[in-house]
Amino acid sequence: MLMAYVLLSLGAAVMIVPFLWMLLTSLKPATELVQFSFLPKQPTLENYRLVLTTSSFGRWYFNSLLIATISTLSVAFFDSLVGYTLNKFEFPGKNIIFLGILATLMVPTEMLIIPWYTMSVQWGWHQGAMQYWGIVFPGVITAVGIFLMRQFFDGVPNELLDAARMDGLHEFGIWWRVAMPLVKPALAALCIFNFIGNWNAYLWPLIIASARAYYTLPVGLSFFRGESTTQWEKIMTGASLATVPLLIVFIIFQRQIIKGIALTGLKG
Amino acid sequence: MRLTLRQRQVVWAYIFLSVSLVFFVVIRWYPTILAFNISFRDWNVFEAGGPWVGLQNYQEIWADFFKPRSAVRAAFWNTVRYVVLGVPTQMALGLGIAMLLGQIRRFVGFFRAAYFIPYVTSFVAVAFVWNWLYAPQSGLINQILQAFGLPPQPFTKSPNQALPAITAVAVWRSLGFTVIIFLAGLQQIPDIYYEAARIDGANRWQIFWRVTLPLLNPVIVYLSVLQTISFLRMFDLVQNMSEQGQGGPLKSTTTVVLEVYREGFSSYNMGYAAALTVILFFVILLITIFQLRVLSRRVEY
Numbered sequence: 120m121l122m123a124y125v126l127l128s129l130g131a132a133v134m135i136v137p138f139l140w141m142l143l144t145s146l147k148p149a150t151e152l153v154q155f156s157f158l159p160k161q162p163t164l165e166n167y168r169l170v171l172t173t174s175s176f177g178r179w180y181f182n183s184l185l186i187a188t189i190s191t192l193s194v195a196f197f198d199s200l201v202g203y204t205l206n207k208f209e210f211p212g213k214n215i216i217f218l219g220i221l222a223t224l225m226v227p228t229e230m231l232i233i234p235w236y237t238m239s240v241q242w243g244w245h246q247g248a249m250q251y252w253g254i255v256f257p258g259v260i261t262a263v264g265i266f267l268m269r270q271f272f273d274g275v276p277n278e279l280l281d282a283a284r285m286d287g288l289h290e291f292g293i294w295w296r297v298a299m300p301l302v303k304p305a306l307a308a309l310c311i312f313n314f315i316g317n318w319n320a321y322l323w324p325l326i327i328a329s330a331r332a333y334y335t336l337p338v339g340l341s342f343f344r345g346e347s348t349t350q351w352e353k354i355m356t357g358a359s360l361a362t363v364p365l366l367i368v369f370i371i372f373q374r375q376i377i378k379g380i381a382l383t384g385l386k387g
Numbered sequence: 388m389r390l391t392l393r394q395r396q397v398v399w400a401y402i403f404l405s406v407s408l409v410f411f412v413v414i415r416w417y418p419t420i421l422a423f424n425i426s427f428r429d430w431n432v433f434e435a436g437g438p439w440v441g442l443q444n445y446q447e448i449w450a451d452f453f454k455p456r457s458a459v460r461a462a463f464w465n466t467v468r469y470v471v472l473g474v475p476t477q478m479a480l481g482l483g484i485a486m487l488l489g490q491i492r493r494f495v496g497f498f499r500a501a502y503f504i505p506y507v508t509s510f511v512a513v514a515f516v517w518n519w520l521y522a523p524q525s526g527l528i529n530q531i532l533q534a535f536g537l538p539p540q541p542f543t544k545s546p547n548q549a550l551p552a553i554t555a556v557a558v559w560r561s562l563g564f565t566v567i568i569f570l571a572g573l574q575q576i577p578d579i580y581y582e583a584a585r586i587d588g589a590n591r592w593q594i595f596w597r598v599t600l601p602l603l604n605p606v607i608v609y610l611s612v613l614q615t616i617s618f619l620r621m622f623d624l625v626q627n628m629s630e631q632g633q634g635g636p637l638k639s640t641t642t643v644v645l646e647v648y649r650e651g652f653s654s655y656n657m658g659y660a661a662a663l664t665v666i667l668f669f670v671i672l673l674i675t676i677f678q679l680r681v682l683s684r685r686v687e688y
Contacts, residue, residue, distance in 0.1 A: 127484070127488065131498055135501055138516070140516070141519070153525060201404060208399065208403075219411065227668060227671055231418045233664065234425065236651075237657070290399040290403075319508070322622055338511075340511050341632075344515060358515045373500055376503075
């Protein structure tokens with residue numbers, strides 16, 4: 120038992136120390152980096168002031184927030200609507216449609232980026248403010264989310280929906296006002312994952328966002344390294360700026376996230 | 388015209404599905420077919436279309452594979468190395484930590500969270516933090532090595548050490564996910580099996596090999612396939628942990644996806660890049676089919 124605690128603590132240190140080291144470095148003046156010490160001798164927020172004023176971090180925050188929010192709202196709406204329809208309705212073509220959606224899970228994103236890129240160029244989605252749409256469009260509806268929501272609507276009794284039908288509520292209202300409130304925990308898990316996933320997305324935004332003003336946080340951060348090579352205190356400040364909001368989100372939603380992973384992971 | 392209840396259901400269903408059906412056809416199915424199509428063409432981004440060249444891109448990849456200092460060969464073999472090094476390490480550590488977590492009563496939540504934290508952070512930020520930890524002189528790891536009187540290591544600056552060093556970061560980043568899934572899997576094993584094994588006089592080692600592992604089999608297959616696919620798709624870490632994002636030093640860390648990115652979006656060889664992704668697709672497809680076959684097989688205990 121004691122051995123378990125010792126081993127787990129060592130492991131936990133390996134997981135946490137890199138983040139701690141990142142934060143501590145971001146608080147050090149450049150001169151302190153060569154003389155090795157764990158804690159900053161003269162902690163300063165100067166790095167943050169410099170990075171925030173000389174780089175476009177503010178804009179990149181806004182972009183990431185905007186894109187993650189749009190995609191999450193859209194996913195919450197469409198994935199649950201489609202999941203609900205595929206679970207609760209009987210109609211011709213149902214199985215084909217479900218299989219057609221599931222089959223897309225087999226195709227890795229890497230295979231789609233070249234077609235997406237040529238399509239975006241053709242339709243002008245790689246220019247100006249359309250870049251926002253260009254970044255977000257592949258993720259506005261997800262097959263995984265549909266699959267999960269379809270399973271979770273199993274738990275909503277059909278009698279309840281029929282009762283609402285008797286009362287004369289139309290189908291859209293039945294979904295929105297009767298069924299949706301009953302799957303809130305599943306929906307919350309889906310939203311959190313989707314938000315984090317989009318916030319961290321890298322390959323596609325890197326390809327489609329051509330102007331600095333439209334970079335998302337990871338893309339901006341990646342180019343930021345090139346601008347301040349080996350200025351580790353600045354790079355760590357950038358990394359902290361990109362990481363800390365997610366750590367806060369994680370601490371707030373920890374239970375839902377871990378429960379959601381266990382729940383969805385085993386079913387997937 | 389009055390519709391029957393059943394007909395009304397059909398109409399509503401298709402109204403609800405309409406936007407998503409268009410999405411899946413236009414944004415998922417059509418690009419999938421287009422990817423195959425582009426892989427058979429000499430396609431440059433700047434001109435739409437490009438002449439049909441049949442299997443030429445695939446033949447080029449095959450020929451490039453055997454050239455001296457081939458980037459494509461390096462990419463394929465490195466990708467295999469990432470999988471072979473990363474997946475077993477990830478699984479062993481994940482299961483070990485999950486079993487330790489199953490033994491303790493206090494601070495379970497704290498430890499679970501600690502192991503999970505890297506999983507929610509971006510690969511790019513993670514890459515930079517580890518670049519800094521691995522830094523040759525001032526890096527924390529080399530400082531610790533020196534404090535113990537050990538020689539400093541070049542890590543990502545060395546062609547021999549770079550790939551294992553990046554694999555370690557990939558394992559570190561996703562370990563929390565593996566732990567959580569293993570924990571859930573372990574909790575689903577009924578205590579009765581353990582009690583029965585103990586009554587039969589089995590020791591801890593025997594219980595692990597004869598009870599825990601076989602009962603975890605579906606979870607192990609599921610996780611190893613998932614990890615294999617994610618290591619096959621390595622990109623973010625490699626691009627941000629190698630000089631100029633080129634998969635160096637000396638192509639020792641480049642991956643298939645990094646070569647796709649370089650060929651497609653730096654050299655504008657879209658056809659060639661698309662052919663690489665098609666190969667990747669078939670590899671992933673085969674692994675997924677293997678998973679489905681293994682998992683659908685009934686196992687008797």
